[in-house]
Amino acid sequence: MPPIIETQGLSKRFGSHQALDRIDLRIEPGTIGLLGPNGAGKSTLIRCLLQLDENDTGRASLLGQDIDAHGREVRKRVGYAPEQDCHIPGMAGCEYVTYCAQLSGLPFAAARQRAHEMLDFVGMGQERYRLVETYSTGMKQRIKIAQAIVHDPELVFLDEPTNGLDPEGQAHILDLIGRIWKESGISVVLSSHLLPDVDRICEQIVILARGRVVVHDRLQELKRRRQPVAELSVQAGVPELIEAFSRNGWSSELLSNGRIRVAHGQESLNPMIAFLGERRIAPIEIKASPNALQEFFLQAVRDQGATP
């Protein structure tokens, strides 16, 4: 399959701040998590790819087309939900999404039809007939996603789509984003600070730090590279269990949330479960490397900081 995003030496500078520093990327279709600390260049990268900001040097192509030569045609096949709150004033929800579809080149009749389909898809009911200005944060996030996919793009960029939502809203939006790729085959680039969300949805991970690509790999691969740890939670007998683990050669510690973290060094949890089974200990729950992505992220960004 051809790559959906390809960049060569993409750089962008704002005054003295090097926002993007020679980015070379080749990303396959799928769900991509774009991670990085604040100011690492995540939003700038997306904005440069969409030509919202002009890149200083380097080349980039989306879906096999060069953005400098075919910017307008490329954007017809790409959707974007910005991080900031944005809307076109004076429009009701369905009018807004229809208008966005028309701007992307759909004829009015098709635009109107698809707008309602997409509003159904993102789970909006009668609110679609209200002015966008009056929407709650959750509704605004949903309509941003609807306008990003209304023209049936092949690639969609979502910049912090769960910001400012309560847990219920977050879960809904995440479910929705997962469905975009699974049901429609639209590749999704998700930029987020919430690593567990990215962990749940994305197959590929790109980590930026100081304007550079620090990591680009499949999530499975990244997890495989981590030293296997498990976290488990038991009703009682924590000191005894820690003692038993250390006799087995596994180091463990008690976390602030009452769970025990064990470095067991095994590929799966089966040996650990067998070990616990022999001792008739049944933890409430057990997870393999629950924070793998977070730990990997912190490691990668720190390494980058150490070697400027």
Place this chain on the structure above:
Amino acid sequence: MSIRAHDYEHWRGTSTSIWRRRWTIMSYGMRLCLRSKLLRGIFAIAWVSALSVVAFHFLIGQLLSTDSALASFVANTFGRKAKAILDGVTAWILLYPEITVDGLFRITLSLLSLLYVTLCCLAVALFVPKLISQDLSSRAILIYNSKALTRTDYLAGKFGIVFVLLGGIMIAPLAFVWFASNILSPDWSFFWHGFSALLRAMAAGVVTVLCLSVLALAVSSLARKSGAATALWIVLWLVTGFVAEAASRVLPWGRCLSPINCLREVTRGLFDLRGVMESARASLPFFESLLKSLPSKAAVAVESVPGGAWMPVLFLAGFLGISILAINKRISNE
């Protein structure tokens, strides 16, 4: 029928052309602007005044054609003397139609144009925040730019909004007045004699609407808040007008400090009323003595600026250049 889930479906169809997309921006913007009752009021004033000018032309035409009901009514009411005067004027017009018909059109259309410049300024004050300012404050520009549009397409659409709205206030009524008056006139050969007046009116209309459009877009792109955009426009229109008026007493080119003043000067220059008077004085009998007692105000105004009509044009070009730079800077920064 089987149960069908409302799942995602792909869209297969040919997309519309870029002109169609620009038209979408334009038509939505126009609908948004026309929601304002005041703006519709301004449209009404523009067209009612156009209709009254047509009626005025029609009355004059009827007075001068010998066999019209109006002419015979005048003759019956005011007696032979009035009838004789009318006959004299008719003969005069038929002798020199290229000067008299053209002159009449130029005078009425130029007065109408000056009214329309003011109406246009008022209209711009009403819709200027809705052009770009609101898009800046709600970050709608981000949405436009992430679609299959460039900044030029966006500006083309926005420019279309102002151009069409102001065109409906100025260009269309001017053209309407000319055509309607000619159709209602007693002699259709006047079409040829008044043609230069039409060209002058259209030139004045296009220049005014074009310049006001660019200025309006610039003002709209400079302000983020609706109130600020309106205020900025009023400053540009009225305050610079006063300043220019004051400056003109000290500096010979002071009047050109206000872009709206420049537009008025250019409009006057295009209609060239002084030229009308001079050719009338040169070729029409009795006219010279008439003019001596009536010093033409228009002629005085044109003479007061050194460099003639070119000074306001230069200033206007400067204002437009600055505006285009400002728009460019503001839009590309978003």
Place this chain on the structure above:
Amino acid sequence: MSAVIQATELSCFYGLVLGLNNVTFTIGPGITGLVGPNGAGKSTLIKLVTGQIRPSSGRLTVFGEEPWNNPGVLGSIGYCPEHEHVHQDLKPVDWLRSLAALSGVPRGETLQRSELALTAVGLSREHWKKRIGTYSKGMRQRVKLAQALLHRPGLVILDEPMNGLDPMGRHEIGDILRGLQRSGVHILISSHILDELEALCGSFLMLNWGRAVAGGSHQEIHADASRLPEQVVIRTDRPEDVVEYLRSAGLLRGYYLEEDRAVVWVRHAERFYAEWTGLLGGCPARIFEVQSRATTLSGLFEKVNS
């Protein structure tokens, strides 16, 4: 276990608007997470605990005393609000010194206290001389936290401290809070980011529509939830095999499969939870996670909201 915060039939209304409605709960020592959808009453509770408003009825005690109009107990509470009220043009030390003076720290000690607080939140000395306006979001969050620690409170309340921070910033704030907890400070923290809370907090209080719907430590919530036949999520490389294995063991009531997980409803939940390690020990599929849906915060959240 002694109670840090104790509410008995506590209600708080704003006119007709509901804040909290007849809630009774106990918040124990350690780090407690306060969760709930928007409008659940979280901020009302925080305002009550910090003595900013007065309960309509019922009783709320912090360290055994009512906080309303009680400077004695308020002196042992530190509050880190959600919104930024930090003066942009000041340097952190100056700001903290003036606040310390306001809260009654003797003049001679203000500088020392401020520096201690800044050290406690891990803000390195080179930043102390810069204006707060030049700080990153994470650093500003720390200054805000330092402000809450100035008067050495026994209880620190944080309202959405993770908002807008990047993963690095969250991790650092998490470490600081864990350090505070070890030094004996109790912490109440509200957040919308459930995973973050789950990694940090030993116990929770969940509010919805002004009522306390669940509370206690992780283990207590589990003990409550496991009385019912439960939904268990098993993440594995071969979900079908796991399901088949459970069926042959006579433990399966129902299930559905996802790509990398089996969600099963177990028969004989008591037995399953008591013996599952022994039962699954012989399963041929590789297992990565076993978790009861009802004990995760998000699972709880879904249940409460449905």
